[in-house]
Amino acid sequence: MFDFTQMQGLYTARQVRALDARAIGGAGIPGPILMARAAAAAWDQLLALWPRPELVQVLCGTGNNGGDGFLLAELAHKRGYPVAVYQLGDPARIGGDALKAREQALASGVPVAPYTAGCLESRGVVVDAMLGTGLGGEVRDAQRGAIEAVNTLDLPVLAVDIPSGLCADSGRVLGAAVRAATTVTFIAAKRGLYTGDGQDCAGAVSLATLSVPAAVYAVEPPDCRRLSLDAMLAALPPRPANAHKGLYGRVLVAGGDLGMGGAIALAAEAALRCGAGLVSAATRAEHVPAILARSPEVMARGVASGQELASLLDGADVVALGPGLGQSPWSEQLFQAACEHRVPLVLDADALNLLGRRVGGVVPPRGNWILTPHPGEAARLLGCSTGEVQADRFAAARELQQRLGGVVVLKGNGTLVCDGEQVLLGDYGNPGMASGGMGDVLTGVIAALLAQGLAPVEAAALGVCLHGAAADRAAGAGQRGLLASDLAPHMRELLA
């Protein structure tokens, strides 16, 4: 239903280097021309955001990222703006197009001085052209000092191609990274700009393709794409006039151990609001009255054992297991019963923790489940630390999918959806979502979409974006205090 290949490709540094080389060698665009276009694109963005800057302070490294900075400084200087360029690293190490750019800037009269501690003035704007896609490993001390100085200045910062210190591939801060207000990235979007620390460092990202022809991109197909909610919503077919509830699937939400009944109520309500035909809840008998009082549309049943759950599974098209599930013997029984059935599953929260105990054991990988771990749950499933998951979220998502099958949704800033072939990145949402119940809602959303006939990867991709975009709308009233239950009306509106 969704054509992910039409969505924006996200590339690794290696891939972008290949595209650069192809643009120069194959498409015949000389390197200095590409660099001049990059500088012009960044300069245009700077002026668009901050017209008439009092001072343009440009920090240049010794690679081509620095070359972009020199040419930007020359543009600013020629247009009469006060400019100061600070060189990081030994100029003797500069070569190729970057050296030409530096010489051109110097010949035009751009003032260039070595970067020293305290050299930056606290006025105007800062252009970060220290490190781009050529960054290898943790930033060295000299660059680290400059990065920290930029971040303490409290001036608007434009990052050239990628904020210095951010890993283009993983979105991890390599020791220290510039926090920019905006980043102009060249030729192709780097995937690290959109996940992990990427969004915090890059600010608003714009892509300048530098007029590289489409044929160049054909040689390096991306294996990661940035999800477009609009494109997915546009592809959803309208409901026929003679529709009936049987067409839209039966979702069974199971979980809600003692003390955690709210989780199951949230998941069930989210499934209803996202269009599931019928939603049932299987939970502790104690929670049934409260669920019915809140959502009379939910068919809530008390289940005391795995056997009782098993009798409900045949009547479900999709089972969402995990919200408030707990890890008690009761939880274990429900988990066991659901996993023994062939029904498609959406597993979250404690269902993932129970799965983690059994990986490689009783429960083999399966193709018809969607697993929605946050980084901590992913770490438990992989037997590593949360830090290791966050250090390379793409690798963690792929590894999990390979081990467990199905579709893996690695939650967090820049949520990743991996079906084994591709990684899809959803960058909707905001920090207001760091509150209890958000995951339960996502589980219900994905289950509802799956029950309505979307392919598992589509249900996960649309669910993630719908959930994040609804939170962005709801956060109009403030991120702090955003409740999971605030999302439902917005999801409904978006789906409409």
Ligand SMILES: NC(=O)C1=CN([C@@H]2O[C@H](COP(=O)(O)OP(=O)(O)OC[C@H]3O[C@@H](n4cnc5c(N)ncnc54)[C@H](O)[C@@H]3O)[C@@H](O)[C@H]2O)[C@@H](O)CC1
């Ligand atoms: N023709 C091209 O290839 C184009 C490249 N462009 C720019 O070129 C950049 C890539 O240029 P390069 O490949 O020269 O690399 P960079 O300029 O990103 O970085 C290389 C420099 O960083 C230093 N460095 C590497 N790791 C470091 C670390 N851990 N700590 C401190 N310093 C470190 C290296 O010694 C080298 O001087 C892109 O990000 C983009 O800005 C653009 O001009 C567009 C065209």
Ligand SMILES: [K+]
């Ligand atoms: K940079």
